[in-house]
Amino acid sequence: MIEVERVSKRHGSVTSVDNVSFVARSGEVTGLLGPNGAGKSSLMRIICDLDHADSGTVRVAGRRYRDHPEPVRVIGVQFEGSGAHPSRRAVDHLRWVAAAAGIPRSRVDEVLHLVDLPRAAWRRRVHTYSLGMHQRLGIATALLGNPEVLIFDEPANGLDPVGIRWLRGFLRGLADEGRTVLLSSHLMSETELVADGVVLMDRGRTIAEGTTTSLVSAYGSLEQAFFAHLAADCQRGDDARGTVR
Numbered sequence: 001m002i003e004v005e006r007v008s009k010r011h012g013s014v015t016s017v018d019n020v021s022f023v024a025r026s027g028e029v030t031g032l033l034g035p036n037g038a039g040k041s042s043l044m045r046i047i048c049d050l051d052h053a054d055s056g057t058v059r060v061a062g063r064r065y066r067d068h069p070e071p072v073r074v075i076g077v078q079f080e081g082s083g084a085h086p087s088r089r090a091v092d093h094l095r096w097v098a099a100a101a102g103i104p105r106s107r108v109d110e111v112l113h114l115v116d117l118p119r120a121a122w123r124r125r126v127h128t129y130s131l132g133m134h135q136r137l138g139i140a141t142a143l144l145g146n147p148e149v150l151i152f153d154e155p156a157n158g159l160d161p162v163g164i165r166w167l168r169g170f171l172r173g174l175a176d177e178g179r180t181v182l183l184s185s186h187l188m189s190e191t192e193l194v195a196d197g198v199v200l201m202d203r204g205r206t207i208a209e210g211t212t213t214s215l216v217s218a219y220g221s222l223e224q225a226f227f228a229h230l231a232a233d234c235q236r237g238d239d240a241r242g243t244v245r
C-alpha cells in the first residue's frame, strides 16, 4: 500500500505538488492521470524518496521509504525507460544492480523472462535497444527485488500494440499477486482497461479520485471524466485569477 498524505512540493515559484492525498491499495492497479506538467512525476519521485516533499507524509508498505532496511525489496521503480548505461549489455546492467542490492544473480534471468525480453536481446548493448525494449528492461530492473510495491512512470511509452496488450496483462498479474501497482499515464483508454482506481491531477492538485468503475459509470469513459474534471478545474483556476469570459 502507498499512503500519500497532504504532500506539497515547490520548486521556486512553481508548486509541482499541492496538498495531494490518496491511497494506492495492495492488490490493485492505481493510475495517476494528468496533463503535461500536472505533477505526476514529481509526486512519484517523492514517493520513492528521490525528492523530498516540503510538507506532508508518504508511507510505502507502512513506513517511510528511508525507514525500510532494504527498500529495494519493498518498492520497485521504473522511470523513463531502462535507466541502463547505453554501452552496457542488458544482462550486465541487471547483474550490476542485483549485486549492488545483494540480490542473487539467478534473479536476473527470472526478471528477463518475466518481461518477455527475447533471449537474443539479453546480451545486446542497451544502445541498440528499441524504446519498447528499454521499457521492458526498466520494468525488469524494478522487479529485481521482488517488491510488493511497484511504481511505473509511463510504462506504455514506446510499446507497440502487442507490447501494450502484454503490459496490461502483466500489470494485472502483479496486482493479482497482491502487489500495489502505481502507474502514471496519458493513455486514458488503456488506463481504463487496467486500473482499478485512478487519481486525476492538474496543476499539482488532485482534481478527482475514485474507482475506475465509478468514474466510467458516471461519465461514460475515463477520458470523459478526465476532461469534465479538467474543465471544471480550469474554470476554478480562472475564477480564482478573476478571468472574465
Ligand SMILES: Nc1ncnc2c1ncn2[C@@H]1O[C@H](COP(=O)(O)OP(=O)(O)OP(=O)(O)O)[C@@H](O)[C@H]1O
Residues within 6 Å of the ligand: 011, 014, 015, 016, 034, 035, 036, 037, 038, 039, 040, 041, 042, 043
Ligand atoms: N526540479 C524542478 N525545477 C523546477 N520546476 C520543476 C522541477 N520538477 C518539476 N517542475 C515543474 O513542476 C511541474 C510538474 O512537473 P512534473 O514533471 O511532475 O509533471 P508531469 O505530470 O509528470 O508531466 P509530464 O506528463 O509532462 O511528464 C511542471 O511545471 C514542472 O516544470
